[in-house]
Amino acid sequence: MDKRKLLHGDWQGATSWVVILALVIIVFSFINPRFASIENLRNVLVQASVPLMLVVGATLVILMGSIDLSVQGIMGAAGMVWILMSPNARGGIDYGAWAWVVATGIGLILGLLSGVIHTLFRVPSFVVTLGTWNVGVGLATILYGDSLLPSLTSEALSQWPTRLTLGLPNSFWLASIVVLAGILLIGFTQLGRGILAIGNNEPLAVVNGVPVIPIKIAAFGIAGLLSGFAGILATMQLGSGAPGVGAGQLFTVIPAAVIAGTALSGGEGGMVRSALGVFLLILLNNGLVLAGVDPNYQSGVFGAILVIAIVAVDWPQRDRLRVAK
Amino acid sequence: MTITIPPVVRLTDIGCTFGSVSAIKSVSLEIQRGEVVGLVGENGAGKSTIIKILAGIIPPSKGRIEINGIICSFRGPKDAFKAGIGVVHQEQSLFTNLTVAENIDQHRSGADWMSRIGLQRWSRVNRDATAALQKVGVKLDPKTYVRELSFIDRQMVEIARAVCIDPAVGGTPLVVLDEPTAILEPEETAVLEREIRNLKQFASVIFISHRLDEVLRICDRVIVMRSGEFILDKPSKDVTREELFSAMAGRHSQESQKGHARSPKADVAAIEVRELTRRGQYRNVSFAALPGQIVALVGSNGSGSDSVMRAMFGAEPHDGGEIKVDGRRVAGWSIPRAVKAGLAYVPAERKIEGMIGGFSAAHNVAMVHPGEAAIGPIRLPHLRRKVAQSWFNRLDVHPNNVVQPLVYFSGGNQQKVVLAKWLNSKHMKVFLLDHPLRGLDAGASETVNAQIRQACDSGAAVVLIPDTIEEALDLADKIIVLRDGEVSARYDMTIDSNLSVQDVLEKMV
Structure with a gap:
């Protein structure tokens, strides 16, 4: 199958998305010309990298009709583990690449754990991942303790995310690779096709011999792994370890996927669309700051815009008899 | 060899x-x-x-x-x-x-x-x-x-x-x-x-x-x-x-009571649509059903007949034209108002729209018109069971257990319960049925058809979207054929009594 046709479902309306994004950029540029500057757009790309990585995992899980709330907790735990194994103000040994392996491994294990509990004990993913979230935060808090702030002492590491390669920040390249992997996973692997099948009709998937339980566990595992990975990147960007390094990410990632048309009931949506959703939200957020909205009002204004955006996106699908839960 | x-x-x-x-x-x-x-x-x-x-x-x-x-x-x-x-x-x-x-x-x-x-x-x-x-x-x-x-x-x-x-x-x-x-x-x-x-x-x-x-x-x-x-x-x-x-x-068919001898009970239509239009679905659909009359809407998938029926019940909006109930034009039509006006609707998607599977059969029966199961705003479980039991006996529902969740009944018995839910109303004026026999066996179909005829005899106007053309020919007094959202033919069975399946099929495609 040629690629264009295959991604057809995912790319649907991609052009209208480009128009929307362009409109947002034009409007904010009028308010503050600095918005469209190269530096600021690079800044937007850096800001977008963490949610972009997260949205890949979130989309996989939402496509199955489940939800993963554990993002911020896993980010905190993985971020703390990573920084304590890397050159930091508390000293300790620099484990180099092993820090990455262990930190993402923690994410993977927490994700797999959510998946196992969700499938084998048949607990709603909503509740399980709410638990994993707190387990992650707990882990991070214990590691944080009450000693010295673990700030990153290696300049090479702390500057890596914002440093440019071929004109674009490194962290954005990293996120792009993850998004690309997500696109390929959905389009060209049996796991990806299985995830779509489960989201469309789970009982039918069972009867058709789709390995539902392994696929679900794998999807939660991947989501956990990516949350861990994003936790490392966020910690690097912050320059020091903090249990709350992922604060606010959940409220970017899930609305981004929903605005982009990923149905919470599963089966519909895709990586490309979710990624565009992230860009829209990050641009809005950045634009509000540059537009000089009072910091006290920013959160409220952002929330209101989010609600309006979701209503607008859902408008064509509204039906008097459609059930929304 | x-x-x-x-x-x-x-x-x-x-x-x-x-x-x-x-x-x-x-x-x-x-x-x-x-x-x-x-x-x-x-x-x-x-x-x-x-x-x-x-x-x-x-x-x-x-x-x-x-x-x-x-x-x-x-x-x-x-x-x-x-x-x-x-x-x-x-x-x-x-x-x-x-x-x-x-x-x-x-x-x-x-x-x-x-x-x-x-x-x-x-x-x-x-x-x-x-x-x-x-x-x-x-x-x-x-x-x-x-x-x-x-x-x-x-x-x-x-x-x-x-x-x-x-x-x-x-x-x-x-x-x-x-x-x-x-x-x-x-x-x-x-x-x-x-x-x-x-x-x-x-x-x-x-x-x-x-x-x-x-x-x-x-x-x-x-x-x-x-x-x-x-x-x-x-x-x-x-x-x-x-x-x-x-x-x-294990018994003989009683389906011989084919009768077009029915006569309407009044000359004011219980329900009438005039020039009803919804862009992209149907255009200028007009017909009326008198009390005591069965009107069949016949059309293939996508002919718009189901949307017309849903609009009549207030479940879908329409862009133009009007709906009249008892000769009076209705404005701001909605499901609650339609139910209040005495309309009833049996949807084609029984499991999704017709019933609440997790509720007991009794709950489903008394859901819209509690009848004797309610004393003022209070619903009493034992009265509800009694009401449901009387319907179970009348419609021969199996298994005979009114408190069993409806989802555990077979399709035919579920449909009987869905019918009972509407029949429990004392003053049903209009009965809208979308594919009421879908997935039903011959025995259950007979029961359902008998109830449709009985509702009609007691003065309700019935609008029916049948599964087969034969069903329309058997039951209906009037047949309205829809093709691509427009009425392509109308038959009055008292006049066109030797109408054949082939005649109707030709108008459908």
Whole structure:
């Protein structure tokens, strides 16, 4: 199958998305010309990298009709583990690449754990991942303790995310690779096709011999792994370890996927669309700051815009008899 | 001496028990190559259990299954498929968000290295699907998404999937069609019939349907099931419709009271639509139903008849035209107002819109019009059970347990409860029914039709979207034919009493 046709479902309306994004950029540029500057757009790309990585995992899980709330907790735990194994103000040994392996491994294990509990004990993913979230935060808090702030002492590491390669920040390249992997996973692997099948009709998937339980566990595992990975990147960007390094990410990632048309009931949506959703939200957020909205009002204004955006996106699908839960 | 070819299917002494209930007592069956066998029986007779055993979904408690001479024991649907049994289930079972090719390929697994490491090998998937589609003679692009297909095309995809037998196994495939026509419109059924004749050339077929005429027309042999046993097995040419009916039900058909002698009870229409229009759905639809009259809306899928009916019930908006109830134009029409005005609606999607499966049957009966189950705003459980019980007795609902959740009843009995919910109103004015007989066996259909006639006799105006044209000819006083959202013909049965199915079909397409 040629690629264009295959991604057809995912790319649907991609052009209208480009128009929307362009409109947002034009409007904010009028308010503050600095918005469209190269530096600021690079800044937007850096800001977008963490949610972009997260949205890949979130989309996989939402496509199955489940939800993963554990993002911020896993980010905190993985971020703390990573920084304590890397050159930091508390000293300790620099484990180099092993820090990455262990930190993402923690994410993977927490994700797999959510998946196992969700499938084998048949607990709603909503509740399980709410638990994993707190387990992650707990882990991070214990590691944080009450000693010295673990700030990153290696300049090479702390500057890596914002440093440019071929004109674009490194962290954005990293996120792009993850998004690309997500696109390929959905389009060209049996796991990806299985995830779509489960989201469309789970009982039918069972009867058709789709390995539902392994696929679900794998999807939660991947989501956990990516949350861990994003936790490392966020910690690097912050320059020091903090249990709350992922604060606010959940409220970017899930609305981004929903605005982009990923149905919470599963089966519909895709990586490309979710990624565009992230860009829209990050641009809005950045634009509000540059537009000089009072910091006290920013959160409220952002929330209101989010609600309006979701209503607008859902408008064509509204039906008097459609059930929304 | 000739070498005997083993039958495609040989079931020996198959039985199946769930707990203490035996769904199938002991059945034996042989099907030869190229044979089309019809399997009929009332809901709960054990047809679906047989299918599930053949499909590998449930294991039999006893007995032997031989496919093409090989003894099989299926551990799952994939094993059954590998043995050469393809099943088209009653409910459409396609993943709408995947492509045609992927759906056809669902039961297969490639043996190449790409598949083994979990990659999707699109080239093979598409090639195999194209071959399967060619085999059943359907021109469909394997790369289209199933959600973009019409009903009949989806059915064809299911058949292609069923005949897409693993080449490694060989032998004659068996295709099981479980009520494939229940949700098809008449002209689509004709396409399916042609398809089944085509299948005979390389496969054997088990065909299940509630429409006895259809079974007699399509099948070489008919088997009747009742209470888990085969009680009749005859070539189609040696058996009549009446014989089948009495074998199935254990009683004789009473469906002779065909009467167009009904006379309207008043001259003001209980419901009337004028120039009703909804962009992209239907245009300028006008008709009226007098109290005591049955009006049938006939049209194929996409003709807009279901949308017109939903608009009449206030469930969908319309762009132009008007709806009149009792001669008065209604504005701001909505479901609560329609219900208050005495309208009732039996939707086609029973399980989704018609009932609350997790609620008991009694709850469902008393849901809209509690009748005697309510004292003011208070609903009393024991009164509710009493009301439900009286309906259970009147409509002969099985099992006779009003507190059992509705989802555990069979389709026919669920539909009886859905009817009771509306019939419990003392002053029903308009009864809207969308495919009320969908998936119902002959016995339940009779009960439902009798209730429709009775509601009509007691002064309600009935608007009906029938499953078949025969049903419309049997029941209706007026027939309105819709084609592509416009009224293409109107018949008054008191005048056009010798109207034929063919006449109506011509106006539909």
